[in-house]
Amino acid sequence: MIAVEELTVRFGGVTPIDSMTVSFTDGTCGLIGPNGAGKTTFFNVLSGFVRPASGSITAFDRDLLSMADYRRARWGLRRTFQTEQAIEQLSVYENVAMIHEHSRTQRSSRRRAVLGALEFVGLAAGSDEKVGTLSARDRRLVEVARAVVGEPRLILLDEPAAGMPEEETLHLADVIRRIPENVGALTILVDHDMSLVSSCCTTTAVLDFGKLIALGPTSEVLRDEHVIRAYLGTEEVEAEA
Amino acid sequence: MNAGGAPSEARASLSLPERRPTAGTIVRGGVIAVLLAFVLAGLPPLLSVYWLDVLTAVAIYSVVALGLNLLVGRVGLVSLGQIAILALGAWVAARLDFATSLPFPIVLLATGVITAVLGVIVGLPALRVSGLYLALITLMLAGAITIVLNSTNFPNGGGGFLGHTESSFGSGGIRRPSIAVSDQAYYRYAVVLAALMFVLALLHVRSKPGRAWAAIRQSEPAALAAGVNVTLYKLWAFALAAFITGIAGGILGGSSGKLFVTQFTTQGSIILLAVVLMGGVFSLWGALAAGVLLQLLPALLNDWGAPPDLLTVIFGVGVLQVLVTAPEGLVVQVPRDLATLGRFLLRLGRRAASLLGGAQ
Numbered sequence: 001m002i003a004v005e006e007l008t009v010r011f012g013g014v015t016p017i018d019s020m021t022v023s024f025t026d027g028t029c030g031l032i033g034p035n036g037a038g039k040t041t042f043f044n045v046l047s048g049f050v051r052p053a054s055g056s057i058t059a060f061d062r063d064l065l066s067m068a069d070y071r072r073a074r075w076g077l078r079r080t081f082q083t084e085q086a087i088e089q090l091s092v093y094e095n096v097a098m099i100h101e102h103s104r105t106q107r108s109s110r111r112r113a114v115l116g117a118l119e120f121v122g123l124a125a126g127s128d129e130k131v132g133t134l135s136a137r138d139r140r141l142v143e144v145a146r147a148v149v150g151e152p153r154l155i156l157l158d159e160p161a162a163g164m165p166e167e168e169t170l171h172l173a174d175v176i177r178r179i180p181e182n183v184g185a186l187t188i189l190v191d192h193d194m195s196l197v198s199s200c201c202t203t204t205a206v207l208d209f210g211k212l213i214a215l216g217p218t219s220e221v222l223r224d225e226h227v228i229r230a231y232l233g234t235e236e237v238e239a240e241a
Numbered sequence: 242m243n244a245g246g247a248p249s250e251a252r253a254s255l256s257l258p259e260r261r262p263t264a265g266t267i268v269r270g271g272v273i274a275v276l277l278a279f280v281l282a283g284l285p286p287l288l289s290v291y292w293l294d295v296l297t298a299v300a301i302y303s304v305v306a307l308g309l310n311l312l313v314g315r316v317g318l319v320s321l322g323q324i325a326i327l328a329l330g331a332w333v334a335a336r337l338d339f340a341t342s343l344p345f346p347i348v349l350l351a352t353g354v355i356t357a358v359l360g361v362i363v364g365l366p367a368l369r370v371s372g373l374y375l376a377l378i379t380l381m382l383a384g385a386i387t388i389v390l391n392s393t394n395f396p397n398g399g400g401g402f403l404g405h406t407e408s409s410f411g412s413g414g415i416r417r418p419s420i421a422v423s424d425q426a427y428y429r430y431a432v433v434l435a436a437l438m439f440v441l442a443l444l445h446v447r448s449k450p451g452r453a454w455a456a457i458r459q460s461e462p463a464a465l466a467a468g469v470n471v472t473l474y475k476l477w478a479f480a481l482a483a484f485i486t487g488i489a490g491g492i493l494g495g496s497s498g499k500l501f502v503t504q505f506t507t508q509g510s511i512i513l514l515a516v517v518l519m520g521g522v523f524s525l526w527g528a529l530a531a532g533v534l535l536q537l538l539p540a541l542l543n544d545w546g547a548p549p550d551l552l553t554v555i556f557g558v559g560v561l562q563v564l565v566t567a568p569e570g571l572v573v574q575v576p577r578d579l580a581t582l583g584r585f586l587l588r589l590g591r592r593a594a595s596l597l598g599g600a601q
Binding site for chain 2 (some may be wrong): 047048049069070071072073074077078079081085087088089090095097098099101102103146
């Protein structure tokens with residue numbers, strides 16, 4: 001359970017997030033919106049890279065904003081990046097193991113947990129291969145394995161399927177769908193691929209110009225008139241007319 | 242959710258492959274052991290005092306190069322102040338030597354620790370700046386340290402830790418450890434210590450700090466998101482680099498018994514970076530190659546009667562060559578090119594043989 005209250009972020013004269021109040025309870029939740037809606041900024045606030053001007057975030061009874069950025073991983077926050085960030089110099093195993101060694105979990109469970117995470121995402125590449133030599137798809141999967149290892153509480157996936165062919169997106173969707181049951185973490189998925197969002201997420205929130213414009217069961221939200229307008233940009237046209 | 246974060250119960254019964262050293266690791270370890278044995282036992286009787294001295298310097302400067310190799314190759318921090326750190330190490334060791342009668346290994350260890358603390362202070366700017374700006378700041382610090390050394394008649398032969406005599410030129414005699422008084426024994430002592438520093442570096446690279454550094458090198462936000470305390474691990478890298486550089490400084494003092502300001506120029510730090518890049522920053526072997534380039538090559542040129550300025554030209558062309566054609570450095574490039582040459586010669590030999598066969 002994560003509760004966001006009146007969150008506002010300002011960069012100079014721009015307000016990418018404008019008094020946003022939303023809560024995500026459990027399972028996998030979608031977060032969608034047109035480009036520039038504030039989705040990645042919201043993730044950056046959760047990661048601690050961006051300090052909000054005001055507002056509060058309570059995640060599983062902890063005040064997330066008062067926690068130092070690097071401590072949030074130990075607490076149980078994981079994220080993937082729009083441009084995948086698996087560590088090229090390290091092997092697949094080391095990539096996942098380094099997340100585990102900065103988590104709350106016991107060292108003795110590391111090898112089992114890392115191999116389990118690699119099997120969970122269905123990575124075919126050998127665990128001793130350098131990530132720098134892997135295909136784009138396999139790197140994504142390594143990044144997802146990094147996100148699920150070490151008993152995470154909250155997983156943020158930032159456009160994990162960006163640039164992926166459809167078949168690979170289907171595999172990724174299958175992995176993401178299995179996260180709540182197998183990993184037990186609350187997952188927030190940002191993506192522009194609506195079929196991915198609707199196949200993975202029970203609830204979905206919609207941001208537009210930093211404001212929450214819809215929240216509810218995914219199928220209803222995707223039919224919502226305001227949401228369709230925000231995506232097609234007709235609201236502005238009407239306003240001008 | 243089961244313990245250990247394994248995503249399903251089925252994982253608990255998964256049989257885990259044992260992590261055993263592979264055949265390659267064993268062979269590599271064997272080769273290194275044989276090489277080290279040769280360098281320690283086989284080589285010294287064959288060499289004159291001059292060449293022993295040169296090889297002792299190779300061992301010492303390999304360790305200095307190792308410090309910079311770690312900073313640049315593993316963490317992505319460019320420091321242009323490493324020779325100044327070496328001077329600090331040499332100074333601390335010499336002064337401890339003058340002031341106390343502590344055994345040499347204790348002096349070295351204390352020097353390493355003190356230099357590590359100083360290295361952390363030099364590394365503080367790295368928390369805010371990186372790349373060119375960090376290089377510039379560390380270069381300025383190196384320059385400042387050189388000025389202080391010059392004006393205080395470094396390291397000064399007066400008694401006690403801060404003893405001062407205006408008249409002394411260079412330092413008084415710095416003692417060697419009692420087990421390594423002869424040149425041969427001191428050479429072996431330096432090689433063993435250098436090998437220990439390489440092991441220390443390897444242990445870091447292969448474990449938690451090494452993985453954290455790799456993450457920092459690629460992307461600081463990604464490292465933070467992975468739970469890496471970027472501040473801590475950057476300072477740790479500076480501390481480790483300064484620790485081993487400080488120990489190298491301590492060995493340096495004992496090797497000649499004297500220290501001079503002219504050994505620690507500001508431009509020396511720039512040349513060190515060039516040579517470390519030439520050797521290769523992505524492998525620890527690159528540091529050994531850098532030590533050879535920095536100390537053995539000038540001695541060879543001198544022996545052959547070549548002009549000393551040639552060295553600067555060689556380093557300039559060398560670093561350009563490496564950066565353009567093989568960013569991994571000479572330790573990767575030379576074996577690769579030799580293998581290509583070998584295959585070429587083999588093909589040539591076969592073709593010649595078949596031509597000869599056809600002619601018959």
